[in-house]
Every structure is written in C-alpha cells, then in structure tokens.
Amino acid sequence: MENRTCPRCGRTLTGAEPEGLCPRCLMEGAAESPAAATFAAPTPESLASHFPGYEIQTLLGRGGMGAVYRARDKKLDRPVAIKILPPELGADPEFAERFLREAKVLGRLNHVHIVQVYDFGEVEGLLYIIMSHFDGGGLRDRLRRGALGVDEASRLLREVGDALGYAHGEGIIHRDVKPENVLLGKDGHVRLADFGLVRLAEADGLSRTQQALGTPYYMAPEQLSRPGAVDARADIYAFGVLAYEMLTGELPIGQFAAASSTRGVPESYDAVIRRCLQSDPESRWETMAAVTQALAGHPRRAAPPPVPPPDAESMSEKSLRTILILGALAFLFCFAKWFNVSVVGSAAGKDVAKLMSQFGDWSGFAIEVVGYRSNFNLLIFEFPGWFFILFAVALVAAAWSHRAGWWEIPRAAYLALAAIPLLALLITAMSITSTSSLGGVVQFKFTPLLGYFVELGLWVGVLIAVMRTYSRSGEEAPQKAPATRAVRSQRRAAGRKAKKQRREHLFDGVTSTDHSADKQRNSPSDDPSPS
Amino acid sequence: MSAFRTTRWSVVLNAGHRTPEGARALDQLCGDYWYPLYAVSRRRGNDAHAAEDLVQGFFARLLEREDIARADPARGRFRGYLRTSFENYMRNEHAARTAAKRGGGRPHIPLDAEQRYALEPADGDDPAALFDRAWAHSLLRSTLGRLRAEYAVRDKEGLFDALKAGLAGGGPPYAEVAADLGMTEGAVKVAAHRLRQRYREALRTAVAETVESETEIEDEIQALFRVL
Numbered sequence: 093m094e095n096r097t098c099p100r101c102g103r104t105l106t107g108a109e110p111e112g113l114c115p116r117c118l119m120e121g122a123a124e125s126p127a128a129a130t131f132a133a134p135t136p137e138s139l140a141s142h143f144p145g146y147e148i149q150t151l152l153g154r155g156g157m158g159a160v161y162r163a164r165d166k167k168l169d170r171p172v173a174i175k176i177l178p179p180e181l182g183a184d185p186e187f188a189e190r191f192l193r194e195a196k197v198l199g200r201l202n203h204v205h206i207v208q209v210y211d212f213g214e215v216e217g218l219l220y221i222i223m224s225h226f227d228g229g230g231l232r233d234r235l236r237r238g239a240l241g242v243d244e245a246s247r248l249l250r251e252v253g254d255a256l257g258y259a260h261g262e263g264i265i266h267r268d269v270k271p272e273n274v275l276l277g278k279d280g281h282v283r284l285a286d287f288g289l290v291r292l293a294e295a296d297g298l299s300r301t302q303q304a305l306g307t308p309y310y311m312a313p314e315q316l317s318r319p320g321a322v323d324a325r326a327d328i329y330a331f332g333v334l335a336y337e338m339l340t341g342e343l344p345i346g347q348f349a350a351a352s353s354t355r356g357v358p359e360s361y362d363a364v365i366r367r368c369l370q371s372d373p374e375s376r377w378e379t380m381a382a383v384t385q386a387l388a389g390h391p392r393r394a395a396p397p398p399v400p401p402p403d404a405e406s407m408s409e410k411s412l413r414t415i416l417i418l419g420a421l422a423f424l425f426c427f428a429k430w431f432n433v434s435v436v437g438s439a440a441g442k443d444v445a446k447l448m449s450q451f452g453d454w455s456g457f458a459i460e461v462v463g464y465r466s467n468f469n470l471l472i473f474e475f476p477g478w479f480f481i482l483f484a485v486a487l488v489a490a491a492w493s494h495r496a497g498w499w500e501i502p503r504a505a506y507l508a509l510a511a512i513p514l515l516a517l518l519i520t521a522m523s524i525t526s527t528s529s530l531g532g533v534v535q536f537k538f539t540p541l542l543g544y545f546v547e548l549g550l551w552v553g554v555l556i557a558v559m560r561t562y563s564r565s566g567e568e569a570p571q572k573a574p575a576t577r578a579v580r581s582q583r584r585a586a587g588r589k590a591k592k593q594r595r596e597h598l599f600d601g602v603t604s605t606d607h608s609a610d611k612q613r614n615s616p617s618d619d620p621s622p623s
Numbered sequence: 624m625s626a627f628r629t630t631r632w633s634v635v636l637n638a639g640h641r642t643p644e645g646a647r648a649l650d651q652l653c654g655d656y657w658y659p660l661y662a663v664s665r666r667r668g669n670d671a672h673a674a675e676d677l678v679q680g681f682f683a684r685l686l687e688r689e690d691i692a693r694a695d696p697a698r699g700r701f702r703g704y705l706r707t708s709f710e711n712y713m714r715n716e717h718a719a720r721t722a723a724k725r726g727g728g729r730p731h732i733p734l735d736a737e738q739r740y741a742l743e744p745a746d747g748d749d750p751a752a753l754f755d756r757a758w759a760h761s762l763l764r765s766t767l768g769r770l771r772a773e774y775a776v777r778d779k780e781g782l783f784d785a786l787k788a789g790l791a792g793g794g795p796p797y798a799e800v801a802a803d804l805g806m807t808e809g810a811v812k813v814a815a816h817r818l819r820q821r822y823r824e825a826l827r828t829a830v831a832e833t834v835e836s837e838t839e840i841e842d843e844i845q846a847l848f849r850v851l
Contacts (some may be wrong), residue, residue: 100792108742110764116851117791118763121819122826123844587629
C-alpha cells in the first residue's frame with residue numbers, strides 16, 4: 093500500500109491502519125463530543141467572512157452540538173462566544189427553521205447564571221448563536237480534579253438550581269444538564285449553557301441516540317424511553333446526578349453509596365438527591381425550587397414530607413406498637429369490666445359459687461365489680477354500648493391522627509374521649525377502697541387481688557403520665573384532665589420502654605408507620621366480637 | 624439506562640477468572656488484544672515464532688494460573704494490567720520456553736499478526752508506546768470489523784465502505800456517494816449520521832469491556848487518542 097495522508101489531520105498513514113482510516117481521527121470520533129468526530133471546525137480565519145461584525149479570535153472547543161469560538165463584538169467592544177452548529181444540521185431547512193424558532197425563545201432567557209444569548213441566525217447555511225463570553229472553564233475540567241468541597245458544591249448547585257428553576261418558569265427545559273454545560277467562571281460563579289439545544293436535535297431525530305451515547309448518566313430514564321414526554325423533572329434528575337458528582341466526584345451509577353458517605357457531606361443531602369434520582373418522574377421533586385430549598389435545609393412544608401430521620405422512624409414504630417398494645421390491653425380490661433357487670437353482675441343475686449364454676453377465674457372480677465356496682469354502674473353500665481362506641485372512636489381517631497400527621501384536632505378529640513375510661517377507672521379505684529364497707533349485693537368471699545393490682549398500676553401510671561404532661565409544657569396542660577387514655581399509653585411507653593424516649597415522639601413519630609396504623613384502625617371493630 | 628453495565632474486565636476482576644463467566648470474559652479479552660502483546664514481544668527482539676510462543680504461553684498461563692488473582696490490588700485497566708504482566712512474563716525466559724507446551728485455554732491466533740507487525744514503524748517508540756498504539760489499533764480494528772459485519776448482514780457493506788471514511792472525518796462528498804449508490808443526498812446524510820452513531824456506540828462498548836467502570840471510558844479513549 094502506498095503511503096497516504098489523513099485528509100483531516102494530515103498524518104501519514106502506513107496502510108496498517110484499521111480499514112485504512114486514520115486511527116487518531118477515528119479515536120477522536122468516539123470521544124465524548126459526538127459531532128467533533130465529523131465536524132471539522134472551521135478555522136477562525138475562515139469564519140471571519142461570515143461574521144463581519146466580529147473579530148473571531150480562537151476556537152474554544154468543539155462539543156456535541158458544534159464548535160465555539162471566542163470573538164469580540166467590534167461595535168460594542170465586548171467579548172462574545174460564537175457557537176457554530178454542524179453544517180450538516182444547517183443544511184436541513186426544517187432543522188434550521190426550528191433552530192431559529194427555538195433560539196428566539198432562548199434569547200428571552202435572562203438570568204445571571206445562564207449564558208446570555210445575544211444573537212442567533214443563519215449565515216450561508218451555517219447556524220450560529222452568539223452568546224456572552226466570560227473567562228473560565230467547564231465544570232467538567234474542575235471535576236476531573238475530584239469532588240468539590242461541600243460548601244462550594246452547595247453554592248454552585250444553588251446557582252445551577254436557580255438558573256434551571258428560572259428557565260422552567262419560562263417554560264424552557266434544558267434537557268442536557270451535565271458538567272460540560274455548566275461553565276465555571278473565574279468569578280467563581282456558574283453559567284448554564286446550551287439550553288434546549290438537545291431538544292432541537294432530538295426533534296430532528298438525529299442526536300437522540302447520539303446524546304444517549306455521549307453522556308447517558310445525566311439523562312433521566314424517560315428521556316430515553318419517551319423523549320416526547322419529557323418535562324422539567326428530567327432536568328431535576330440530571331441535577332441530582334450533577335449534585336452527586338460534585339459532592340462525591342463519582343457518578344451515581346448502580347449501587348452507589350450515599351453522598352453523605354463522602355466526608356463532610358451532610359446526611360440531609362442524601363434524601364434530596366435520592367429523590368431527584370427517582371426513575372419515575374412522579375416520585376421526584378416537583379420543582380427545582382423545592383430541590384434547592386431542600387438542599388439549603390429549608391424543605392417546604394407543602395412538599396411531601398421527606399423521609400424522617402431513621403432514629404425518629406424506629407422510635408415512632410415502637411411508640412405506635414406500645415400504644416396499640418396498651419390500647420388493646422385497656423380495651424380488654426374495660427371489656428372484662430363490662431362483661432362482668434352486665435353479664436355476670438345481672439346474675440349477682442344468684443349463687444356466687446355457681447358463678448364461679450361457670451366463669452372460672454373471672455368470677456374474681458365479677459365479685460369485685462358486683463360488690464361496688466352501685467358506684468361503677470352509674471357511669472358505665474347504664475350505657476355499655478355507648479361506652480364502646482366512644483372507645484372505638486377514640487382509637488380510630490388516635491390511629492388516624494398519627495397516620496395523617498395533622499393530628500392536633502383529632503388528638504384533642506381523642507384525649508377528650510379517652511377521658512371516659514379514665515373517669516371509670518377513677519371511680520373504680522375509689523370504690524376499691526370502700527368496697528369492704530359497701531357490702532353490696534354479693535358478699536365478698538374472694539379477694540380479687542390481681543384485679544386490684546392491675547387497676548392500681550394503671551392508675552398510678554395515669555397519675556405519673558398526667559404529671560409529666562403537666563410539667564412538660566404549659567401548652568399541653570389544658571388537656572391534662574382528659575388525657576387519660578393517651579397518657580396511660582404514654583405511661584407504659586415511657587415507663588416500660590425507655591426513659592429517654594421523649595413524649596412528643598409518641599405522637600409525632602407515628603406518622604410514617606402506615607402498617608401499624610392500619611392495624612390500629614381495625615382493632616376497635618375487631619376486638620369486641622370475641623364477646 | 625443509568626444501571627451500570629458490567630464490563631468484561633470487571634467480571635474478571637470481581638468474579639475471578641476461575642469462574643466460568645470470568646474465564647469466558649478473559650478469553651474474549653485476550654483474543655481481542657492478542658496483537659499488542661505480539662508487537663511488544665517482537666519489538667523486544669523475538670522472532671515471529673518466538674513472539675507467538677511467548678504470547679500464547681503468556682495467555683495460557685494467564686488463563687490457567689492465579690495471575691489474575693495476584694493482579695495489582697489497585698486494579699486499574701485491563702490494558703495496563705496486561706502490559707505489565709506480559710513484560711514480567713517475558714523476563715522469565717524459562718517460562719517463555721515452556722509456555723508453548725502448556726495446554727489449557729488459548730485464544731485464537733490472529734493470522735495476520737506478522738503482516739501487521741511488518742507495517743509498524745521499525746524505529747522509534749519504546750515497547751510500551753508500541754503496545755498502547757497497537758492496542759488502540761486492535762480496538763479500532765475489531766470495532767470496525769464488527770460494524771462491517773453488521774452492515775454486511777443487512778447487505779449494506781457497500782454503504783459502509785462508502786461512508787466509513789466519514790468516521791475519521793474524511794470521505795467523498797455526500798452527493799458523490801449518493802450518485803454512486805443511487806440514493807438521495809439526504810438519505811446518504813442520514814446513513815452517514817447513523818454510521819457515526821453506531822461506530823461511537825460500538826467503540827465505547829469495546830472500551831468499556833476493558834475498564835472497570837463506565838466512568839473510565841472517556842478517560843481511556845482520551846488516553847488512547849494521545850498514544851496514536
């Protein structure tokens with residue numbers, strides 16, 4: 093084979109090259125900027141005739157969508173950047189028309205962190221955009237040296253987020269947010285470049301795959317699967333990738349570590365980034381502003397609640413379980429009372445021994461209760477059904493309020509309803525002390541010690557809980573009296589579980605444990621049936 | 624799309640070449656990059672026969688023994704690993720002499736190795752640079768070969784030949800190609816674009832097989848670009 097030279101780079105070819113093509117140019121063609129492969133950027137000199145109003149200085153770089161030159165606007169004497177799109181794109185009249193239409197929209201973008209479009213057009217089949225130029229490099233260059241510091245990354249991300257948020261507000265989606273398109277000025281601020289250009293190319297049906305080949309990591313899944321339906325949330329996805337990369341120096345690919353595993357990155361960032369990176373757009377943040385605010389540590393209340401810190405989560409689960417158990421216990425207890433009095437008590441005049449043989453150990457209760465039914469009866473036993481309905485409502489209200497998170501009103505209702513069993517208990521407890529003198533219908537033949545202790549324990553717990561509630565905050569004090577059931581639960585939680593559990597978690601934390609809440613919802617209606 | 628696709632090299636590194644998939648991946652890799660080792664071996668003063676034996680022996684040993692397991696704990700790319708361990712291997716004359724007698728998995732020997740080597744610049748660069756350059760050539764060669772095969776399957780080899788120069792930024796004007804192939808200029812333009820896309824995809828995929836993670840693809844391409 094005779095020696096030839098590469099028509100593009102001029103190197104001598106020996107004939108050993110693959111397919112006889114210049115390997116150097118081939119390799120370059122596969123490099124990240126897709127069009128660089130085939131788009132031989134015109135020299136600045138050759139462009140001069142196209143742009144008489146500008147002094148074209150140097151080629152700054154070639155990218156996926158053309159070449160960028162530094163130039164000087166002769167009239168205004170200011171530096172500009174001129175971007176030339178690959179001529180093959182300009183040769184397509186449809187694309188050219190779309191480009192001019194889109195560029196007009198881009199020209200409207202005016203934001204401190206967005207590269208300003210000064211002019212655009214077509215000259216001799218060459219599509220161009222003239223933009224503001226400033227000294228600095230791309231974020232990509234910076235990232236080659238590793239992750240940014242958290243402070244710097246946060247600041248730059250805020251700027252990028254602001255720019256994107258602004259553009260979204262103007263109805264423009266970037267669609268190609270990546271470090272290459274985030275210019276980092278010497279002034280330390282970022283400018284976002286290449287807004288919406290990808291969409292142009294996508295519409296042309298040309299560069300969708302091309303883009304996917306170049307930098308797929310920043311593309312939201314839906315950009316590949318259904319590019320027509322892409323909205324601002326695609327940018328939010330890319331922003332999440334960018335944020336992760338800036339903070340960690342890595343791309344969030346596969347089973348990636350939490351950003352906070354990089355030194356200095358706050359854990360609060362993890363949830364924010366994770367939500368940006370959801371593959372379902374519906375699960376992502378809805379707006380750029382929400383992302384930046386969350387990153388800044390001020391998540392908006394209106395936004396769906398971020399995942400609570402793991403500590404509170406586990407605690408709330410325990411709390412809810414405690415409440416459930418206590419609720420069930422209290423329910424059983426009261427049911428037993430009711431059962432004894434209304435079923436057993438009605439037979440009070442009959443033979444106690446017969447009762448005992450019929451009801452076994454329960455008769456201890458029966459005798460006890462019947463013994464002072466004159467007191468207890470007044471409050472509860474005239475309305476057993478009413479009592480149970482209230483109880484069930486209270487439980488449902490409690491469950492619902494925990495679940496909904498918006499618990500102030502239902503909790504108040506719950507506390508009020510919970511007062512019923514408290515009063516019942518109160519009277520019962522008082523009765524205990526006076527039982528012996530009461531006599532009642534049935535003579536005591538047994539000492540229902542167990543029943544006494546259970547009641548006594550509950551009552552002491554209630555007292556302690558009420559006192560704690562009282563002493564904890566004035567705000568809760570008015571609810572003290574009706575706080576019985578809640579408080580009884582809390583007493584158990586506080587006393588049995590761990591003293592370190594602070595009271596508010598009993599209520600605050602339960603929001604996330606849907607499953608348990610569901611169970612609690614069901615329990616009031618399920619439980620009475622065994623009777 | 625964001626899911627990380629396992630590369631052959633990472634399969635070898637993670638699974639170990641003792642596992643079936645690890646061995647298969649390594650075998651494929653060795654087949655693709657046989658020539659760079661051959662070129663280095665020749666450059667080190669071995670004749671064609673000895674060089675072939677060396678490379679075969681080296682691969683046989685690589686596939687048979689625990690060399691991979693003893694690979695640099697810092698890991699790194701397949702290219703670097705292969706070159707270093709081959710250089711080490713060559714220093715052991717005895718191993719080189721006996722290698723050819725060993726059995727075990729052996730990659731297919733490219734027939735044109737010596738012809739290719741004859742075309743390498745006789746003077747100049749050191750074996751390491753030669754290796755890297757040969758490596759890049761092998762990469763491009765296998766990629767283009769794959770592309771050609773793809774086009775051939777669709778009876779479009781002529782189109783491939785007409786447009787392949789465009790992959791390196793050259794080639795005849797589209798109008799000329801269009802006239803030759805009886806296509807419209809627009810259709811040629813689109814075809815050229817598709818070929819470039821497909822080429823990029825294929826080459827990046829091939830590179831991906833030799834690096835540990837996809838994030839290194841671009842770096843590797845840049846590195847190879849520099850040695851060319």
